[in-house]
């Protein structure tokens with residue numbers, strides 16, 4: 353598809369089911385001609401590519417550390433205890449991942465998490481929940497020397513650095529704004545997009561917050577358990593302006609385990625790449641950096657490299673969502689930055705006259 357083609361079009365098919373991160377089906381309104389029922393999409397592809405492959409990495413747990421003690425009680429105790437006590441850190445895969453992508457001449461996006469501290473920032477009532485402790489034991493500090501060095505090295509090398517909105521942030525605009533500012537202080541420049549932790553998303557409220565704090569895209573829409581396009585081959589423009597939503601096609605953990613059945617996982621990737629090429633799609637994939645440790649997550653590194661090489665064979669444009677957005681020069685990307693006051697008229701549920709009326713429904 354040519355890049356000077358019409359860059360957006362209202363959804364003209366039946367309303368398209370899209371699955372959110374909690375396995376619920378979001379039905380976006382079909383284009384029925386009514387002013388508030390339109391949902392535009394990004395139809396353009398960069399450089400006459402057959403399709404686009406957007407690469408993303410959520411930086412959840414760069415340190416295995418004390419988390420190993422938790423896993424030790426679950427499985428393979430001897431191995432996990434050894435790694436907990438060792439000075440080596442199997443989850444630190446930044447260098448390996450950068451080298452792999454560099455060898456293939458591609459760049460991706462890394463989304464960094466600025467979580468609240470359980471004891472310092474969260475209500476006492478949450479301290480007693482074991483799941484909250486597991487969440488918070490692996491917390492990292494983006495201002496630490498090690499992490500800020502990684503952020504700057506990624507940026508200097510041409511990778512995109514974005515925001516991984518924390519667990520409690522999807523409905524908390526102030527929290528999202530603070531996290532964005534903190535990350536930008538480390539990065540030394542603006543971030544343009546990212547993804548919510550655990551794909552936690554309140555549609556369309558979270559996208560309103562993203563847009564109002566100056567983000568230009570979100571990549572949280574998708575499933576943690578099912579790979580696929582879920583009826584959505586193109587990025588969405590929920591507000592019909594420069595703000596873009598990239599639906600997630602593959603999350604590493606949703607694939608068949610490539611360590612036990614590499615061929616099954618490869619076949620899923622091949623099927624989705626072929627489907628992407630046949631539909632001029634924008635396919636977005638997420639591999640967590642720790643999955644590149646071959647000892648702990650065998651097969652993933654090899655599969656990721658195969659996916660990229662196969663996409664190149666099939667004529668894909670490959671890059672980060674931010675780079676995609678720039679490459680297709682989305683209409684209105686730079687002149688529709690909203691102001692905080694423009695959202696003042698929104699109704700209580702976060703909808704506005706220009707937002708899609710997405711209904712979130714339980715699956716049958």
Ligand SMILES: [Zn+2]
Pocket residue numbers: 410411412516548549550
């Ligand atoms: Zn995450």
